Amino acid sequence: MFNLPDYFEFFAPVKIVSGRKAVDNLPYELDQLQAKRPFIVTDKGIEKAGLLEIVKKAMDAGEMEIGAIYDETPPDSSIEVVNEAAKLFRENNCDSIVAIGGGSVIDTAKGVNIVVTENADDLSKLMGAEVLKKPMKPFIVIPTTAGTGSEVTLVAMISNPAEDVKMPFTSYRLFPNTAIIDPRMTMTMPPKITAATGMDALTHAMEAYYCNQKNPFSDGYAITAISMISKYLVRAVKDGKDEEARYVMANAATVAGVAFSNSMVGVVHSLGHAAGGVAHIPHGVAMAIFLPIGLEFNIPVAGKYIGELLLPFAGPEEYARTPEEKRPYRLIELVNQLREELHQLSGLPLTLKEAGVKEDQLEEIAEHAINDGSLMFNPRDMDRKEALELIRKAYEGK
Numbered sequence: 001m002f003n004l005p006d007y008f009e010f011f012a013p014v015k016i017v018s019g020r021k022a023v024d025n026l027p028y029e030l031d032q033l034q035a036k037r038p039f040i041v042t043d044k045g046i047e048k049a050g051l052l053e054i055v056k057k058a059m060d061a062g063e064m065e066i067g068a069i070y071d072e073t074p075p076d077s078s079i080e081v082v083n084e085a086a087k088l089f090r091e092n093n094c095d096s097i098v099a100i101g102g103g104s105v106i107d108t109a110k111g112v113n114i115v116v117t118e119n120a121d122d123l124s125k126l127m128g129a130e131v132l133k134k135p136m137k138p139f140i141v142i143p144t145t146a147g148t149g150s151e152v153t154l155v156a157m158i159s160n161p162a163e164d165v166k167m168p169f170t171s172y173r174l175f176p177n178t179a180i181i182d183p184r185m186t187m188t189m190p191p192k193i194t195a196a197t198g199m200d201a202l203t204h205a206m207e208a209y210y211c212n213q214k215n216p217f218s219d220g221y222a223i224t225a226i227s228m229i230s231k232y233l234v235r236a237v238k239d240g241k242d243e244e245a246r247y248v249m250a251n252a253a254t255v256a257g258v259a260f261s262n263s264m265v266g267v268v269h270s271l272g273h274a275a276g277g278v279a280h281i282p283h284g285v286a287m288a289i290f291l292p293i294g295l296e297f298n299i300p301v302a303g304k305y306i307g308e309l310l311l312p313f314a315g316p317e318e319y320a321r322t323p324e325e326k327r328p329y330r331l332i333e334l335v336n337q338l339r340e341e342l343h344q345l346s347g348l349p350l351t352l353k354e355a356g357v358k359e360d361q362l363e364e365i366a367e368h369a370i371n372d373g374s375l376m377f378n379p380r381d382m383d384r385k386e387a388l389e390l391i392r393k394a395y396e397g398k
Helices: 022-032 044-048 051-061 079-091 103-117 191-210 216-238 243-263 267-279 283-308 310-314 316-321 324-346 359-369 373-377 384-396
Strands: 015-018 038-041 068-070 096-101 139-143 155-160 165-170 178-181
Touching: 015 022, 015 243, 022 051, 022 096, 022 139, 022 178, 038 079, 038 103, 044 051, 051 096, 068 079, 079 103, 079 155, 096 103, 103 139, 103 155, 103 165, 139 243, 155 267, 165 267, 178 243, 191 216, 191 243, 191 267, 191 283, 191 324, 216 243, 216 310, 216 324, 267 283, 267 359, 267 373, 267 384, 283 310, 283 324, 283 384, 310 316, 310 324, 316 324, 359 384
Parallel strands: 015 178, 038 068, 038 096, 096 139, 139 178
Antiparallel strands: 155 165
């Protein structure tokens, strides 16, 4: 008998436009939203890679004017960056937002949308869940990494450097109107970033499947994403010009985003957010380090669901020949094998020490981790002592 939750909600309002030249549809999608002067949020790397030029050509072909471009987004965006970009939006009388980039760019764009919509002077005043009350500006996302899933989520994480924390913003109003998935926009990602963002997507899907708000709809998305990632992530890392692998991974990240936006994430993200806030390690790197540790931590209470993930990750033959009680442990073993292969191919760090975290930062990371909002959705509680044990394990790799 299938065990349905007593109550759940599922919401996936973002229009997905996916294809090998999907960016060419951008002017049409903006016109459908009655947008005339879009504000583009991106970063210098996107411009150097020639990806901004693809968007500009699409806009020219569609005879639509770009209101302004903000290309100063750093890898770890902050409230100061958001406030600066929002000022540029206002100065140029823009009426909509197009984000072209990875998680930091997309979260920055969400932050800008919050500030200009709420007519605020400081993003930090609007932190929290369901604080926003006004309809947002038209918002389209073109992801250039296959990992964050932010193009289909209601969450933004923005750093507050003064406090060494990542501030969460959660609202149904933060969903983009449209996500444009085009493999051309991910072809220039270097191997290490491809590996890290792929592990981010895998973590989203796996945590979505066993965390507290799991439901049949999010389960379907999670399982699909895991199957796609397990088959194509290594291919994309080995050959960045493998268009099929890039296309599958770009879609897998979005599918995983739909899953975790509804069932949420847990301890892996709590630890990762804390490590990112304190030590500023990239989010995908943190997910790659903490994923097997978080899976193992949750086996006592969610071992059945974790074991079920062996099927989409390794296939029916591996699943069938592994005894039920050993499936969660076999999954972790295979996840570690994947991490090791990605490490050999790209240099993806396997420990916090390799990622540049200092030993004297571990206790502060533990303190932030137990106060991270993601922890409330984890199936197993974690206290400060347990958090520190997991972080030390991640630091040493033992």
